[in-house]
Structures are given as structure tokens and as C-alpha cells.
Amino acid sequence: MRKLIASPSGWLLTESPDPVARAGEAVVRVTRALIDPQWATGARASGVSPGREFVGTVVSTGPGGLEGRRVMASASIACSECDLCRAGLSVHCRNRSELGVARDGAMAERVALPATALHEIPKGLDDDRACFASALGRALHAADFVRLEGKPYVTIVGDDAVALLSAQVMTQRNASVRVLGREETRFGLCEKWGVKHRHIDQVGRRADQDVVFVCSDAPGDLEIALRLARPRATVLLVAPQSRSLEKDHSAIQVLHASEIALIGSRGERLAEALRLLATDGVDVRSLLTARYRFSQYADAFARAARPDTLRVLLEAA
Template structure:
């Protein structure tokens, strides 16, 4: 019920200290000028959510970066951007969780993805989307075309990252590309890479996950069946693990390229051996290592609308917000690829 003069309470999945709890009486967030209040329709659990839940990243607040939702209201900022923002009211939207300041030196020269003052939904300095309502800068939002349903739209941010990675690849001849990792990022990146004029294979640890590649006519191999021949022109490491990166250094040819589109997040994971990462191969084999992060959700929506990428096959489990911390724990299970959550 709506209390007099105030907004209704909302549910929110939070991390406080070392615990994740579903708070049932959080105050509805209030958008600041230029921000939108969004009512989510569906979420996806990201690897960052899992990391934060496991205590591998310092963050306290509401979890969640990936969503599709409906804009309930927008707080005008007073300026030219208000007109576009107002047009989003009532629209079904997706958005980038990365919230750049828009004013600093980096932002002004087109490097907003590297803004030092940025906040990020559910990661840094800003509550995430795993709630009945959340706020986000209106300029981060893009309206979802009618043809793209919620199950597809919710992949926009992840897909944006995969597309951005593929854009870093310079194709000469018909290069051999290995995509390392059979999680949601690996399987999505591989589909995008396969659109390039290249010979692409996916290498992973799970036969059942890799089996999806059949449908996409993508070559796939288990790690244990792949020889370490240092013959790949490009290796895209989507594992985010030390083991994955070391494997990438052994797969790539001399003077080849390793693209990293996930952080080496598990380097200091509890239980991981404390040995230092041996980077000598980078020098000895003159390997280029290139990072990639973020991307354009508008561009991702274009891919989803033209149905050139299969995201639905990546959905392995559906949960509800009321499942609370279990929703994030489900995504940690090795058999899962992508866990979607309904409010």
C-alpha cells in the first residue's frame, strides 16, 4: 500500500557485509535530475553478481546490472537531453549499467567508458537493478523494438560486450580464432566472431554447454582434447580465470593476439594457488594482449532484432526475485549458462 506522501516499499536483493539478503521493505529509490525510475520485467545474473556474492569484489548495495524494464518516470535535468528522455517514459528499455559523469576530460573526448568518476549499477557507487524499481541515468537507456521479447532483450548488455570485442579484431587472410570459455560470454562471443571471415572454434570444459555450438555450426572442442600448438592467430579469453589466460598464451602463435573481454577476476579467489602468473610468454613470443570492455546496447538491440544471434539457447534456469540469494547461487553452478530472474 502507498503510505501517505511517500512511495511504496520495494523488494531489493542486497549485499551487506558478507551476506546477501532479499530486503522486502526497501524505500523506493528517487531519481535525481536526468535519471529514470525503471520497473524491471526480467533480469539476468551476471558474472559480476556472482563475484560480488562470493565476496571477490568489494561492493555493498543492491545487486544486478542486466535488465529489461519499463520506464515509470524521468526526473528532468533541464537541458537539451530532456526531450529524448521524456520520449522514453512508458517505454520498454534496456541500458548500459556503466554511468559515466559526462563532464570530465575523458568523457568529453569520447572515452566515457573510461570515466574515472563513473559509477556502475550493482558494482560501484550505485544500487543495481535486482529490485522492484531502480534508478539509472536516462541517457543510458535505449527503447527495445517490439520484435525483441524480454528473454532476448535482457541479453543486450552482455551482447554489447561480445560485439565490441569482435570489433577489435583486425581480419587479415582467414585467421584461426579460438574462443576460450563455454559460459554465456564465451558462447555469445563465439557466435559474433563466427560472423567474421575467420575460422572460429570454441574451447571449453563442459560437453553439454559446447553442444549448443552444433546448432550454430561452430567448431568446438574440450580443453583436454586440444593440443597446445601455439598456432592460433587470435585467442579470445572469455574465462576470466588465470588458467584460461595461461591456456590462451599457449594456444596463440608467436606475434599473435590475445583478446581479454573478462577481467581476471578469479586470480585471488579463495583456494586459488598463490603462484604468480608467468607472463614471460608474452615477451618471448611477442604476443599482443588487448583488453575489451563495455559496448553499445543500441547496437546489440540491432543484432537481436535481426535475429542473427541465438541468446535463448543460453537460458538454462529461471528464478524469481523472491528466491533471493538462491538466484545468484544458482548462477554459480557449473551446469548453468545463464540464469534469468523475474521480479
């Protein structure tokens, strides 16, 4: 089978043996996978296939009878056996492995995954929209940290796909939502959804927001988020802050002075996301920037590296 892997010189399409399902695993034939622009431009785990957002059909499995089902998977594979998994906290599994980092993701014709990580896609939900379950699941997980009393003021710092989904989810939950971004084309989407938006450089630091979602790791954005938050507000770290900390050294002082609750959010509510997508409850079609065949991966990754890209879809031939 063909498998795309990261190498120091870029992306390589390789010919690999078909994966074999070990005990408890299923082999999934990938029909669609999304390229996250961060994967196109960011750090790569060499020799590993990227791809955490995908849809496929189970082609072989051990006992469990999943053959023929359309599925997607959690990006974080849990062991199901450690104390945290057994306590229902599999997102914090002590032995978890991340797709596209510690094990192969879905930029391949087939991928073997534990059956426990798979989620069946409801009838009526097409493959294109189902690919967004992981991103929407992250937005729903973050939203569940927010205590909704009255109509809270919520600012979303960042304008990537998870940020825009968080904006839609929080608007539906009766919050007064504002997106602070940098990419002009995203503002048009916010208009379509009735979400307020501003360029991040044009906003005052009024310390009046009840909740701030940090969906960007751009240097300085965490500090902006903390300065927007009112005393005793909640600030949710939705994006991993891999680039931001050096420039955000004064952020901790703001955190202390305003007694802000800073909460990390990295889980995914996949079952809830699939239900919401099946009822067309959020607009994900607008987040699909372009689509390519798997064989056109070089063009697809070049498109994903452009700043106006939210997601690029790769389709099996």
C-alpha cells in the same frame, strides 16, 4: 519496494523506499533481470543490489519524456562530463560507477539511473532476449578489436555466456572459431551453432592461432591462451583476470617472446547488440538456463551457483 542486497551472510530481500529520480535520472520499473553465475558465487559488494543485465519500463523522469519506454542500461555508468566522456570514450570515464558494485543494480523492483545510460529496446525485441544486450555488447566490442583478413583462426578460451556469444559473432564474421571450455553442456550448444569445441585440457599448445579471446579467469587459462597464439597474434582479455595472475607468471615471458599484442576489452556495444538481437541475429535463448519469480530469489541464486548455469532470469511478479 523490495530490493535484493548482498550481505556477508548471503542475499537478503529488504524493504526499501522507492528511489527518487534526481536531475537527469529516470526511475525504471524492472521487469526482468539476469543473474550472472559469477555474481552468485563471486565477491559481493555488501549492502548493494546486484544486477547489471535487465530490462524495465521508465516510470518517472525529469525533462526528456522517457516515460513508458522499455529500456536497458549500460553496466558502467559514465559521468558525461569528464575529458574522456567528452572525447567519446565514456567506457573509460574517470568518474564511472559500476552497477551492482558502486551503486545499486537491478535486483530491485525499481532503480534510478541517469537517462544518458539508458538504451531504448526496439519494437519486436522481447524482454527475455533484450536482457542479453549487455553480454552480447561485450562480445561485439571485443570482436571489433580483431582485424579480419581472410579467414583467421580464432580460439575462445572459456565457455561462459560472453564466450559463447563471442563465438557466434566471430563465426558470423567469417573466422574459423573454436571454443575451449570445461562444461559438457556448452559443447552441445556449440554443435548447434556449427562451432568447433574441445575440452581445454585436451588441446595442444601449437602457437598457431591468429586471435585468442580470454573469457575465463580460471588460474592458468591466460597462460594457455598465450601459448595458443602465434607470434604477433592478438590476445583479447575479455574477462577481468581476478583469479589468474598468480598461476600465470610465465605468461609474460610468452607475451614477450612471441611479441603478442595483449588487449583489454571491457566496453559494450549496446546499440549494435540491440539491433542484432532485434533481427534474431544470434541465439541467446539457449543461454537462458532457468527462470524464477523475483520472490523465488533464493532458489534462483542456488540454481545460478550450479556449474551448468549460463544465466538465470528473475521476473517481476
